[in-house]
Structures are given as structure tokens and as C-alpha cells.
Amino acid sequence: MRVCIVAGSGGVGKTTASAALALGLAAAGQRVAVVTIDPARRLAESLGLEDLGNDPRRVSNELLSSHGVEMQGELWAMMLDPKATFDDLITRLSPDARTREDVLGNRIYQQLSSAVAGSQEFTAVAKLYDLYHDGGVSSTSTSKPPSW
Secondary structure (H helix, E strand, O other): OOOOOOOOOOOOOOHHHHHHHHHHHHHOEEEEEEOOOOOOOOHHHHHOOOOOOOOOOOOOOOHHOOOOOOOOEEEEEEEHHHHHHHHHHHHHHHOOOHHHHHHOOOOHHHHHHHHHOOOOHHHHHHHHHHHHHHHOOOOOOOOOOOOO
């Protein structure tokens, strides 16, 4: 399996099912990234983490083994930040530094990148694309996962 998307109405257990599926695949030897767009931080809680950010964070094998889960693979997790993902996209696609700064500093861009309907879904697909093709970690990350 390369990509599995879990979607549906709220309160039906998507986060729990996703975390369990990711944990099971990683325990069996796969390299897995689980991504949430839910700002409620339930994914971090379900994995025993304090918080998650816009870059994939490796879930410590020691943390998991302390709960009786022996890992053969790697489990990475992240909580999507649509604004940061849009900003990363502008940074990557801008032809030069001046253009990048002009766009990022534009009040209209700042409002649109934070408030456009469907931006979570769009940025989720953009982030999944990054993860699939090149590891998906921005240049500011300190722990780049291997390519998925």
C-alpha cells in the first residue's frame, strides 16, 4: 500500500483507526507517515506525543516499546498546517527571493492562505505529494525522514 486516505464525518473514529493502521504497518516493518488535518491534536494524543507540527516527526521506538509495541519499521506523524504548507509552496515555486517576499508579504495572500475554503484538503494533497516524492520535509526540519 502506498497511500491510504481515511475520510468521513466527524466523531466516527478516523483518527483512532488511522493511528492503529499506521502503528500496525510500522510494527510489521513498513516505513509509515500518518498525517492529520484535524487541529484538535487527537493524533498526537493517540500516539502518546505532546504535539505534532507541519513536518513529519518520528515516533520513538522506545516510546512505543514502553507500551509493549515492538517496532520493525518506522512510524512518522504530522499535523498539517495549511498556512505553512502554502508558504512552503510559494517559497519553492518563486523564481527569486524578491518575488517570494512580495507574495508572502501581500495582505491578500496572507488572508487567502489562511481562510480559503478547501485549503486543508488542497494542502493535505500537496503534503502527501511531497512525502511521496521527496520525503516532504522543508529545509527547516532537523530530522529528515528517508524517502517513502
